[in-house]
Amino acid sequence: MGKVKALVLFSGGLDSILTCKILEEQKIEVVPVFFKSYFFGPEIAQKSAKENGLNLRIEDISKGHLEIVKKPKFGWGVSMNPCLDCHILMLKKAKEIMEKEKFDFVATGEVLGERPFSQTRGALNIVERESSLKGYLLRPLSAKLLEPTIPEKKGLVKREKLFDIQGRSRKKQIELAKKFKIKWYPQPSGGCILTDLEFGKKLRDLLEKYPGFNGNDVETLKLGRHFWEGNVKIIIGRNYEENLKLETLKRNGDLIIKMKNYPGPTALIRSYQAKIPNEILEKAKELILKYSKKARDKIDVKFSIKNG
Ligand code: SF4
Structure with missing residues (x-):
């Protein structure tokens, strides 16, 4: 045998x-x-x-x-x-x-x-x-x-x-x-982000608005601050790594907005419906300023906008 x-x-x-x-x-x-x-x-x-x-x-x-x-x-x-x-x-x-x-x-x-x-x-x-x-x-x-x-x-x-x-x-x-002389094992803990209540809430929102979401959408949920405007979502990076990652997740139809002349967060705008309306661009700029200590009170901020 x-x-x-x-x-x-x-x-x-x-x-x-x-x-x-x-x-x-x-x-x-x-x-x-x-x-x-x-x-x-x-x-x-x-x-x-x-x-x-x-x-x-x-x-x-x-x-x-x-x-x-x-x-x-x-x-x-x-x-x-x-x-x-x-x-x-x-x-x-x-x-x-x-x-x-x-x-x-x-x-x-x-x-x-x-x-x-x-x-x-x-x-x-x-x-x-x-x-x-x-x-x-x-x-x-x-x-x-x-x-x-x-x-x-x-x-x-x-x-x-x-x-x-x-x-x-x-x-x-x-x-x-x-x-069995097992010297190392991890403490019992999550490891699965689906058990995280905060992540679960973001995922549920996405499922309600766009049930056809895919792996790229899931990756965006792991990053940044999320703001829904109707069926459009604005994601604001919370640090340098998240800003870079948001750019790598950009896909067709998305917009990436960031400041040209001050440091601060990057915004990814993703529409789950139609074209991204202009007022959403303005909202994203407001949010970028809100989360940028250096640019918050400045009047000479310039933005760059990239298409996906
Ligand atoms: S969904 Fe449940 S069983 Fe599956 S990996 Fe996550 S915690 Fe474990």
Whole structure:
């Protein structure tokens, strides 16, 4: 029999590191995979994988993820985070890889009851069913509290060496981190901008006004101060880096306005309807002056306007 192969969904957090280590302890070949999107990048997972001797694979799910963010079957969480749909999408992708590349099963670091919305017993069952991974989805940290999976039944994974962790306490995971000599792992925290309430509000506004928005629009939401004027948006950079980034995001139909003779913010104007009216240009100039200490009271300010 060849070596047993597991594809592990890897966020970089302690639960996902432990999942890899528990399986490696059973001499299973582990491939950790990080699914990146417009809303979460791989930086923490890359650091975590490197620190823990894991060879991380990165897959881009941005386009499919954007669609479920706009219209999640199971709804959003506290902000615009469609966690159940997001898990399902990742597991569907994992299933595709599993079948194509002949992995024996998919594993995750999910812990029963650790998260109120996405890790209840009902939620775990839903993602397993909706991703069509039934029987092939192993959660080593809580496995003993769940039905045995096919790899366990076939003896590819020793069930007795899996765990029965549940709830929000991290005590057991911290003990396991010591056992496996895991020296570095990130503190549990976001990493996904969709859980940020401020960002969620901007995203919801955009979804209401222009449901056809794309990845470039999402990138603009991560920058600057946003002002809607009807269906036109003015974005004002908050610092030098944001000013530069706004220019790189300019696309056909956008306008970039900045001061020629004073330092200060750059404005990106984007219309989600028709041509940008002149009064919006004046509004953008007012906002630039408002956020420029040096030019605020000057009467000789000159502006440059660039088309996208
Ligand atoms: S927090 Fe973000 S990355 Fe995590 S499951 Fe929810 S939507 Fe997906």
